[in-house]
Amino acid sequence: MSRYLVVAEMKDGAFRNVSYEAVAAAKKVDSGAEVTALAVGDSTEGADALLHHGADKVLTVTNDKLRDYTPEAWTQVLMAAIEQEDPDGIVMGHTAIGRDITPKIASRLGSGLVSDVVDIEEDAVFIRPIYSGKAFEKVKVNEGKTFFTIRPNNIPTLEKDTGRSGSVEELQVDIKDLQTVIKDVVKNTTSGVDLSEASIIVAGGRGLKGEENFKILDELAGVLNGAVGASRGACDAEYCDYALQIGQTGKVVTPDLYIAVGISGAIQHVAGMSNSKVIVAINKDPEAEIFQIADYGIVGDLFDIVPKLTEEFKKAVVS
């Protein structure tokens, strides 16, 4: 029986869904694995939720110094947990924190690290995108711990069972010698739904013609509880912030539904979204490349179509 450590992340007082997916991922590598979930934050209330989602045991590290992420504090916490648990494998979400901390831990451990895994096959074969999803590779671990991060929204969580129980223990870590001084955090995300974890994305391109017109996308995304994204063309034209950019440069996303509005479908954009489950394209040019990969397309004026679509979804959501 193998032992796995899952590093769980909290956001706005709740565990991120990708943390539950990480528990499921550990069990997907080895269905008999004993999974210890490590809950890290300035509050770790509700850690039972990790048990409900399949973890066998929970370790909590609760400390005010963990309110804002710093690599130093997290390294101390993760290394203490790894030392205590001596796991065969470590799993974390491929999130801003996951991307930042896991390579540092891999360096400490002298281990490999398989980043951004989207699926796991038998015999611990990890599938991950390369060239931003234009291709995929299958990776195996040669030696050392099986250490990997998972892309949000790809590996299904285990069924939630509030009847599941297990031990919840506090791990004492003396966090010291912090080097990074956090001055401020400014929330920028328009809808509050994070692009990389959103199950619905409404993205705009040059066809939007101006910064002010992005509000019709905000409204559509709002009705669908989705996030707003953009093509490089729209970002270069300063219609929106680069934080919204989806593509080979920018974010790579795999939502259940991707609505491309006024986006032509340049190869560098398509690389960032073509693995979405369902793609809708709205464009006035019937020859636009985006229609080649769209499941559903509407040729027409986006300024006419999008507000009507918002209204129609409002009705659909209510009914």
Place this chain on the structure above:
Amino acid sequence: MNIYVIMKRTFDTEEKIQIDNGEVVEDGAEFIINPYDEYAVEEAIVLRDEHGGEVTVVTAGDEEAEKELRTALAMGADKAVLLENEEIEDGDTFTTQALLAAYFKDKEVDVILGGNVAVDGGSGQVGPRLADQLGINHVTSITSIKIENGTASIEKDVEGDQMMLEVQLPVLVTAQQGLNEPRYPSLPGIMKAKKKPLETLDLDDLDLDEDDAEPKTKTVDRFLPPEKQAGKIIEGGTDDQVQELVHLLKTEAKVV
């Protein structure tokens, strides 16, 4: 200031990927400096022009990567270093970490810049790995950096939010889009670049045993995703199109 940039030669982002026998076909493909590393090169030049010192660009790769190093020199970097990795078959991020750590172990460093992620491998591991090996601070995904009296004031992108922080030098940072607008090499820049020093180092030069750089992971296969078929174009007047689309998304695609 001693400013270093770690960079990688990658496929042009406009290239289609072809796979033959589990390997990516490189014949005839256009190569570029990884776009995120290009931001790093630009920022390094800006920092040097403001604070003085020297910019050294470093890459791990084969001799083909000299072209991208020359491009960085033409942009304005002062020196280039190629760490030859051909002796190690199928190297991974651990291999690159080992090569870079061996190169940097006797270097005096103020700032190391790199890209947030390479657009080919896409792991984003090498920056934080190297910082850890050197025992220096790291900040990933930065959109602004100002240096004053040995302190770097940095803005960092956190999934769309901006985090403002300060950290003491030496520091390793990785560039996110929005950091700057990389310059194109000028013609005089390209001429000058030909005469700038480009040093090539192999494992012996780095005093590194092959065993200490052996990959920890192995790629066993590569494949292309199933090609997407063009779907259904919904015809009719706008009201009908919109109703039909919502209906299909609910009943056929079942995503809303």
